[in-house]
Amino acid sequence: MDPNSSVLSSPSRACSRPAESCVGGGRSPPPREQGRDSFFPWSQVPSSSLTDPDWFWDEHVQAKRARVETIIRGMCLSPNPLVPGNTRARDGPCCPEKTRERKRKQSLPMQQNPLKPGPAGNHGSRKGAPHMKEQLQLLKQQLRHLQEHILQAAEPRDTAQGPGSPEKGWGPHNVKQRNGYGSRPWAVDSDHHQRSGGDLSGVEKYPREVSEVEYQPEEPMFLPSGTRALLEILRKELIGAVSQAVDSILQKVLLDPQGHLTQRGRSFQGLVPESRIETSPEGSAYKDPLPLAALPRRAQAQAGVLLGNLSLAKPPDSPRYPTSPRMIPKSYQGPPENCPLAVPSHVQENQILGQLLDQGPCGLWSGNLPQDSPSQSHSSAESALRPWGAVKPRPSVLSQEQHPLPFTSTCLERLSLLPSVKMEHRGLQAAADVLPFSSVHIQEGLNPSHLKKAKLMFFFTRYPSSSLLKAYFPDVQFNRCITSQMIKWFSNFREFYYIQMEKFARQAISDGVTNPKMLVVLRDSELFRALNMHYNKGNDFEVPDCFLEIASLTLQEFFRAVSTGKDSDPSWKKPIYKIISKLDSDIPEIFKSSSYPQELFRN
DNA sequence: GCCAAGCCTG
DNA sequence: CAGGCTTGGC
Numbered sequence: 001m002d003p004n005s006s007v008l009s010s011p012s013r014a015c016s017r018p019a020e021s022c023v024g025g026g027r028s029p030p031p032r033e034q035g036r037d038s039f040f041p042w043s044q045v046p047s048s049s050l051t052d053p054d055w056f057w058d059e060h061v062q063a064k065r066a067r068v069e070t071i072i073r074g075m076c077l078s079p080n081p082l083v084p085g086n087t088r089a090r091d092g093p094c095c096p097e098k099t100r101e102r103k104r105k106q107s108l109p110m111q112q113n114p115l116k117p118g119p120a121g122n123h124g125s126r127k128g129a130p131h132m133k134e135q136l137q138l139l140k141q142q143l144r145h146l147q148e149h150i151l152q153a154a155e156p157r158d159t160a161q162g163p164g165s166p167e168k169g170w171g172p173h174n175v176k177q178r179n180g181y182g183s184r185p186w187a188v189d190s191d192h193h194q195r196s197g198g199d200l201s202g203v204e205k206y207p208r209e210v211s212e213v214e215y216q217p218e219e220p221m222f223l224p225s226g227t228r229a230l231l232e233i234l235r236k237e238l239i240g241a242v243s244q245a246v247d248s249i250l251q252k253v254l255l256d257p258q259g260h261l262t263q264r265g266r267s268f269q270g271l272v273p274e275s276r277i278e279t280s281p282e283g284s285a286y287k288d289p290l291p292l293a294a295l296p297r298r299a300q301a302q303a304g305v306l307l308g309n310l311s312l313a314k315p316p317d318s319p320r321y322p323t324s325p326r327m328i329p330k331s332y333q334g335p336p337e338n339c340p341l342a343v344p345s346h347v348q349e350n351q352i353l354g355q356l357l358d359q360g361p362c363g364l365w366s367g368n369l370p371q372d373s374p375s376q377s378h379s380s381a382e383s384a385l386r387p388w389g390a391v392k393p394r395p396s397v398l399s400q401e402q403h404p405l406p407f408t409s410t411c412l413e414r415l416s417l418l419p420s421v422k423m424e425h426r427g428l429q430a431a432a433d434v435l436p437f438s439s440v441h442i443q444e445g446l447n448p449s450h451l452k453k454a455k456l457m458f459f460f461t462r463y464p465s466s467s468l469l470k471a472y473f474p475d476v477q478f479n480r481c482i483t484s485q486m487i488k489w490f491s492n493f494r495e496f497y498y499i500q501m502e503k504f505a506r507q508a509i510s511d512g513v514t515n516p517k518m519l520v521v522l523r524d525s526e527l528f529r530a531l532n533m534h535y536n537k538g539n540d541f542e543v544p545d546c547f548l549e550i551a552s553l554t555l556q557e558f559f560r561a562v563s564t565g566k567d568s569d570p571s572w573k574k575p576i577y578k579i580i581s582k583l584d585s586d587i588p589e590i591f592k593s594s595s596y597p598q599e600l601f602r603n
Numbered sequence: 604g605c606c607a608a609g610c611c612t613g
Numbered sequence: 614c615a616g617g618c619t620t621g622g623c
Contacts, residue, residue, distance in 0.1 A: 491608065492614060
């Protein structure tokens with residue numbers, strides 16, 4: 001069989017995919033432990049807001065920061081969650097790229113189990129705080145603003161109106177504020193009361209914040225009982241509104257921007273006509289023994305941006321490889337949106353939350369998997385015709401420099417454009433993780449749910465450090481044995497993964513494939529099924545595209561090694577391991593939840 | 604020598 | 614998946 005025969009009929013969908021956000025966009029973990037820890041963010045610049053003199057250095061804001069910081073400290077429930085990063089100043093804003101990358105990296109340790117005081121646990125959630133503080137501050141100012149209106153309305157009403165018709169005075173404001181933010185920006189209230197930095201420990205931060213309104217000294221104690229009752233109602237409404245706002249923020253941060261949020265953006269990218277996606281010409285593949293995968297992540301990102309833009313700027317001049325509609329899942333049939341961030345964030349979040357919660361067989365989690373659809377019979381037949389069906393030959397029409405197409409600009413731009421709100425509210429998320437968990441048992445051992453979670457995490461990280469594992473399994477009481485066991489799990493995962501890669505690479509060689517770049521792991525390929533069956537047996541998780549890209553790269557590396565006879569060297573796999581170990585991705589924040597994914601899988 | 608990772612085996 | 618062993622880096 002001519003392995004290239006199917007090129008025309010099934011151009012690679014993977015080629016058209018924008019880079020997975022986690023590829024080249026995440027932390028750039030060194031292969032091993034000691035190096036990884038250096039990437040942990042508590043020593044890094046939290047965000048651009050710190051470098052924005054317009055607000056960070058503003059005196060008022062400074063004062064507010066101090067105040068809200070106290071609040072957050074109370075929220076986090078951590079014995080010491082807000083240890084200031086003493087190396088913040090180290091990282092200046094001189095290099096935006098660097099700052100951005102660190103911003104991403106800093107997500108990792110932030111969720112270190114605060115219940116476990118220790119070297120890691122003492123590093124605070126401060127990094128994500130500035131923006132969160134800002135939001136909290138806005139909420140509070142909103143409250144104060146409302147309060148002003150209450151007072152203004154209540155006092156005249158005492159003389160001009162009876163207590164029977166008080167709505168006139170404050171109703172509209174109340175509605176406005178509940179629906180969002182009033183026409184008058186809360187920011188005008190710069191006269192924020194500096195609280196005495198009192199003791200705000202414990203979970204009651206929000207109630208206490210609201211109660212600040214309740215006990216304002218200027219509250220007219222002489223109000224008629226009717227008015228007071230109305231004030232009481234308003235108070236409750238405010239409490240509800242604030243709680244709602246906080247909930248939405250927490251929801252926001254519980255949804256990983258790089259994992260699932262960006263996957264929606266990728267989906268849109270699937271609409272790019274594949275004829276527009278150029279690939280390298282045959283024969284150029286071997287000129288680059290260490291393609292993108294061997295580059296440092298930073299370099300990958302930059303290369304991805306440049307090449308991605310280049311490729312997209314080219315005219316659709318490859319009619320030889322028409323788009324195969326079959327390759328575009330139904331869920332991709334949205335508007336050709338390249339910038340998911342253009343969608344109002346709350347809309348996205350709601351949709352994503354819906355996805356996360358939708359675990360049914362018709363849920364979006366599984367809906368994108370072509371192999372589950374009836375139309376897959378075609379793919380299956382196709383795979384059957386290619387015994388090495390793990391892969392699909394990829395057409396090559398461009399120069400080899402276009403190779404790193406999987407790492408296109410879109411995801412990188414997304415990363416840089418991700419709302420800082422999301423990136424910097426992780427302190428709140430830490431609180432969210434802790435709050436429900438503080439009363440939950442920390443398990444001494446590992447259970448099947450942990451194993452399942454670890455397997456899903458493997459889609460993002462092949463070489464997790466023990467620190468990372470601790471961060472992502474907050475409900476596990478780690479000790480030497482547990483850590484070893486979990487490390488061993490990933491070792492076993494890798495073993496299976498590499499065995500499959502070698503197997504299918506050899507199969508491709510024996511089938512006559514000559515160009516490694518023809519080997520692309522797609523969702524309907526045999527190799528993908530094998531991997532998905534192993535790591536995602538229930539098929540209740542949508543395998544991230546970044547994993548497919550890593551798998552494709554791994555396959556290609558094995559192909560190159562075997563086809564060039566390097567497998568005669570007893571340690572011929574090591575260079576491949578080294579490459580792959582640099583390609584770990586950021587794990588979605590949702591994985592840090594102690595109840596994820598066990599909670600979902602219980603259903 | 605220690606330790607992490609990989610390999611082999613059951 | 615886990616235990617035992619080997620290997621290689623430090």
